[in-house]
Amino acid sequence: MDHLTPVSALAADPKSDPGEVRLSQARLGDRGVIASVHVRPDVDHRGLSADELERRLLELGFVEGAVLEVIHEGAIGRDPIAVRLDDMRVALRRKDAVDIVLRLTGDAR
């Protein structure tokens, strides 16, 4: 899978819309609505197919329109993160959250 872009390179690219942020880049307290969950097929997801990662995210409730807030960060490298997702709490690593794009709601930043 050498031809694939590593996830880290991708994570750095800023979204064009300032009101949007990748969940992998979100800070503690960031709040918003999930704008898209499109796991990129041309990126190496450490052995998992993009389709599979996308389905797993969807199955746990990371779906367009869900309300999300970053509520905890790990001690080392602020990773993993815990988010409030609608009525539940979910923990995930930042590198698995790259393709979840959050549209921040008004007062968040």
Added chain:
Amino acid sequence: MSTASARIALVGNPNSGKTALFNALTGSHQKVANYAGVTVEKKEGTITTASGRTVTVLDLPGTYSLRARSPDEAVTRDAILGQLKGETPPDVVVCVADATNLRLVLRLILELRQVGRPMVLALNMFDIAQRQGLRIDLEGLARDIGAPIVTTVATRKRGIEDLVAQIEAKVEALANSGALEAANTWHEPSPAEIRQAHAEAQRLMKAHVRPAERPDTLTGRIDAVLLHPVAGLAILLALLFVMFQAVFAWAGPLMDGIEGGIAALGGLVAAVLPDGLLQSLIVDGLIAGVGSVLVFLPQILILFLFIILLEDFGYMARAAFLMDKIMGGAGLHGRAFIPLLSSFACAIPGVMATRVIDSKRDRLTTIMVAPLMTCSARIPVYTLIIAAFIPNQTVWGFASLQGLVMFGLYVSGITSALAISFIARRLFWRGQVEPFLMELPTYKTPDPKSVLRNLWQRASIFMNRAGRIILPLMVLIWVLSTFPYPPEGATGPAIDYSFAGRLGHLIHPLFAPIGFNWQMTVALIPGMAAREVAVGALGTVYAVANAEEQVGTLAGALSADWSLAMGLAFLTWYVFAPQCAPTLAVVKRETNSWLWPTVMFAYMITLAYLAAMGVYHGAVALGWG
């Protein structure tokens, strides 16, 4: 199908209360097929309904989707689809839902509908839903999902009769029509289909569920402390430390009591029975053998009590969150924390609990290092050697030196496990990493009854294993160390002439470089059955060998016979050595290959030999030889 019996399966998201409901339904009529760390093995029980029908109930592992991602979830999928080998599919599927967390389970229900089996929805945790002022339009929802809904409070046994009645109605309808409600049209949903199902679930929520008036804020407030980057980790470490100190401080008096009781019983039997072979078999073989098993039941109970309480409280997922980065650095999944923590009690439930890890590689790595965690079977060995060689002192004004050494042994187990998995990931797996995606359940007060039931199940599993493996072995050791008798006019201790003695002498040269004497090597052979057997074996070897002199306790005998360096080498050996045939057998079964148990045996014995050699020669150099 027969009208007299039926099968049902409980399915739902993790932490929705399936096991609690299973307990409420089946009471004491249940059997755990195997060692269960989390809900791993298939739990089966029976209910007898008012009309005299026998209903078999299956407690299935929790899942968010029938699209199984782990062996654990595959069991659930196969059971529901009727693809489980040697099992008939359930007549009725009982979906267990946490009433306060419906969104994801509604999507699962839509998948379950496609399977076409009759379904009943148990809306569990209804007490919490009511407390929160959550309003659910039960009739409307039941109509839309096409299944009757029963509200339940599993921990209080509320709604159980209604649930059984609904199940019976479904069973009867099925018996009368003789056909399923619909054909099975389930297939693995695509991302688009999952989105569509989410939209449908969202519509159901909007239509039938009014948001909670008083949503739970407690979980958030507790998490603010327990998941705090600094305080959270400190609390986790403190918790582990307290756990291990408690295992020692609390279990001590109980163990002394059991030991005293066993010794008194042995004395009593010895007084009644005439001297000779029978007395020796019963006192030295059987009673001492049972005693060596019983004596560390208190420690197992205390350890399991902690694990069960933390799990039911909802802390285990938090611990996985806190540990993920550290474990991840070593190439382990945050979820490996639970199996590895279970391995502190016994590697067998630990290895089996690895089924919750989705990826095969993460799972294999976790299985490989699980036996390095200090299981409770090592505790008797450690306790014995520590009692013999480490003075019972208080250091820094509060900690016991013996407890500290024990803590150190635990730490070396953990550290080596992390190191091995780090190396394994680098050498063999080359970078495949499974995503860490985990729901953090709301905190719940553990239900004392279910905690006790769980504790009892685990204790009986242990006693079962002990009875089946350890007791026969104790008798075998007795035979090996009793026969053949020494020749007339022999001068050395009797065991020197026995099979055990000869075997010990035979393999002794291999172990001389790491400081072992032949009594130690004799103890290693039966110790393969289970680590704690080594204590009984040492007891037998020394008690028989020194029977005439009546040297006080075994610890006294050891400290008189071994140097400190030998004691430390023996401790080190037990940190690493694969001295447990049942674990290897379980690894064979879980991986379905002889390769992995072989790899495990080879790497652990190499590690043990090298480490014990290093420690022995180091200690001798320090003048402890």
